[in-house]
Amino acid sequence: MADTQPLGGTAIKPVGWDRSGFEAFRYFVYNPETGAIFSRTPMSWAKITGFYLIYYTLLAAFWLASLQVFFLTIPDRYPRWVLDDSLIGSNPGVGVKPIHSDKHIDSSLYVFYSSDNKQTPTNKEGEGERNADWKTRMDIYMKQYEDTRGLFECPDNNADKNKGKCRFNVADLGACGEAPYGYMPEDETMSPCLFIKLNKIYALSPKAVDVEKLDEPEYDEMSPELKDIIRGADDKEQVFFDCFGRFPADSEAVKLEFFPPTRSVSLKYFPYRGGNYHSPLMGLKIEIPKNRNNKNPGQMVHIECRAWYEGVQHDKKHKAGLTQFEVMIM
Known part of the structure; x- marks a missing residue:
C-alpha cells in the first residue's frame, strides 16, 4: 500500500x-x-x-x-457674484496705510519714536519698526500712483464718463502727501500722518449723503463738525470720513488734522472694475500735545474712523464701514 x-x-x-x-x-x-x-x-x-x-x-x-x-x-474679467450677491457684500471696510511689518501684520498699533531720526530702514522693504521703516513702506505704497496707464484726468465737474478710471492726485493730501509723511522727528517731537481709504469692492458705486436727511436718526452718530462740512461743501459728491478719539481720554489727548480739509474722497474714483486703479486716500495728521518737558508723552490714543455715504452700515465687530487703530508716540 x-x-x-x-x-x-x-x-x-x-x-x-x-x-x-x-x-x-x-x-x-x-x-x-x-x-x-x-x-x-x-x-x-x-x-x-x-x-x-x-x-x-x-x-x-x-x-x-x-x-x-x-x-x-x-467670467474672465470680473467676479461672477458681486455686491449683495457675493459673500463680501456691498458694505466695505475702511483701510489704514501704511501697513504694518510682516511680523506685526495682525496689529492695529502704530508706534513712532520721537528720538529715532535714523534715515536708514532695517532693509529695502522696510520690514522693521523704525520710523524709517514706516516711511519706506509708505513710499512703496505711494509708487502705485506714479503708474497712470489707462487712467484719466477727471475734473470734478466733468468726471462722469471716466468714473472709476480717474488718476488720484497725491497733491490733494497736502503736507501729508510728501515724504517722510511726518514719520521723522523734529526737535524730538513728531506729528505722523496716516492714510484712510475705502477698501475696494468690485462694482461698488457709493452714493453721496443726502444733505436733507442729515438730521434724521440714521446720521445721529455723525459728528456735528462733519455735518457742517457736508452742508457747506461745494462738491457734495463725496465719501466723507469722520475720525475721532474712541474714548473721552483719547479725544482730550489727540488733535486730528484732515487732508483735504473736506475729510473726503471724490465719488469720481468709483466704481472699481479691475485693471490699473488709484485708490483715493484721505490724510490724517495726528498730533499728541507735548507734556511739561516739551516732549511727546508716550500715551497710546485710540482712534476710530467711519466712512459716510448713503446706506453705509457701521459694524464694530466685523469692521464694516469703519476702522479702529491705536497710535503711540514714544
Missing part, C-alpha cells in the same frame, strides 16, 4: 525559498525559471501598465473636462 500524505500535515515550501544574499537579489531582478522581471512576468507588466495608462488617461480627461466647465461658467 502506497504511503499517503495526511491533508495539511506537511507544509509545501516554494521553489527558491532558501535563496539569500546576492542569489536572492539576482532571482528578483530576473528569474530564468519563470521569466519574471522584478517579480512580474512580461505579460503581467504589460497588463498593469495598460491598466494604469487607461486609468490615468481617463482621470486626466475627466479633470480637464471639469476645469473647462469651470472656466466656461466663470
Whole structure:
C-alpha cells in the first residue's frame, strides 16, 4: 500500500525559498525559471501598465473636462457674484496705510519714536519698526500712483464718463502727501500722518449723503463738525470720513488734522472694475500735545474712523464701514 500524505500535515515550501544574499537579489531582478522581471512576468507588466495608462488617461480627461466647465461658467474679467450677491457684500471696510511689518501684520498699533531720526530702514522693504521703516513702506505704497496707464484726468465737474478710471492726485493730501509723511522727528517731537481709504469692492458705486436727511436718526452718530462740512461743501459728491478719539481720554489727548480739509474722497474714483486703479486716500495728521518737558508723552490714543455715504452700515465687530487703530508716540 502506497504511503499517503495526511491533508495539511506537511507544509509545501516554494521553489527558491532558501535563496539569500546576492542569489536572492539576482532571482528578483530576473528569474530564468519563470521569466519574471522584478517579480512580474512580461505579460503581467504589460497588463498593469495598460491598466494604469487607461486609468490615468481617463482621470486626466475627466479633470480637464471639469476645469473647462469651470472656466466656461466663470467670467474672465470680473467676479461672477458681486455686491449683495457675493459673500463680501456691498458694505466695505475702511483701510489704514501704511501697513504694518510682516511680523506685526495682525496689529492695529502704530508706534513712532520721537528720538529715532535714523534715515536708514532695517532693509529695502522696510520690514522693521523704525520710523524709517514706516516711511519706506509708505513710499512703496505711494509708487502705485506714479503708474497712470489707462487712467484719466477727471475734473470734478466733468468726471462722469471716466468714473472709476480717474488718476488720484497725491497733491490733494497736502503736507501729508510728501515724504517722510511726518514719520521723522523734529526737535524730538513728531506729528505722523496716516492714510484712510475705502477698501475696494468690485462694482461698488457709493452714493453721496443726502444733505436733507442729515438730521434724521440714521446720521445721529455723525459728528456735528462733519455735518457742517457736508452742508457747506461745494462738491457734495463725496465719501466723507469722520475720525475721532474712541474714548473721552483719547479725544482730550489727540488733535486730528484732515487732508483735504473736506475729510473726503471724490465719488469720481468709483466704481472699481479691475485693471490699473488709484485708490483715493484721505490724510490724517495726528498730533499728541507735548507734556511739561516739551516732549511727546508716550500715551497710546485710540482712534476710530467711519466712512459716510448713503446706506453705509457701521459694524464694530466685523469692521464694516469703519476702522479702529491705536497710535503711540514714544
